[in-house]
Amino acid sequence: MALRDRGGFSIDRIACAFKYAIEGIIHASKVEKNFQVHIICAIIVSALSFILKIDKMEWLFIIISIFGVLSLELINSALERAVDIATKEIKPLAKQAKDLAAAAVLVYAIMSVIIGIVILGPKMIKLFF
Numbered sequence: 481m482a483l484r485d486r487g488g489f490s491i492d493r494i495a496c497a498f499k500y501a502i503e504g505i506i507h508a509s510k511v512e513k514n515f516q517v518h519i520i521c522a523i524i525v526s527a528l529s530f531i532l533k534i535d536k537m538e539w540l541f542i543i544i545s546i547f548g549v550l551s552l553e554l555i556n557s558a559l560e561r562a563v564d565i566a567t568k569e570i571k572p573l574a575k576q577a578k579d580l581a582a583a584a585v586l587v588y589a590i591m592s593v594i595i596g597i598v599i600l601g602p603k604m605i606k607l608f609f
């Protein structure tokens with residue numbers, strides 16, 4: 481299906497959109513260092529959550545944190561490319577656009593770390609001390 485086809489509802493259109501999204505995830509996994517770091521952190525936190533037997537509500541917070549950071553990192557990478565296409569020159573607005581997108585990731589990542597500490601911290605202290 482053509483990239484520009486904006487036709488109505490069809491299984492083909494949804495399948496194509498899904499395929500492009502998967503291609504995006506694969507591309508980010510291969511070339512985006514920050515995305516790779518977030519994936520590794522997500523695996524470690526998930527493993528710890530299993531080991532420490534967190535409950536259903538705690539899992540929801542962990543899942544929202546993990547997928548939120550990954551989604552924002554993907555949007556940040558997309559925006560970096562969009563800015564790079566828009567200009568090759570050093571421009572204050574280009575800097576602001578990239579810095580603001582990076583800030584969005586940082587803000588959400590800080591929240592995720594706090595959630596991780598609140599949920600996993602006490603259980604780890606109990607396990608090790």
Ligand SMILES: Nc1ncnc2c1ncn2[C@@H]1O[C@H](COP(=O)(O)OP(=O)(O)OP(=O)(O)O)[C@@H](O)[C@H]1O
Pocket residue numbers: 512513514560567568569570571572574575576578579582
């Ligand atoms: N065209 C530009 N004009 C002005 N400043 C820019 C421009 N491009 C990048 N910058 C500055 O350099 C920083 C790094 O930009 P870059 O495109 O290398 O992304 P990055 O932060 O290295 O991301 P990643 O490591 O995920 O590729 C930006 O956050 C911004 O402050």
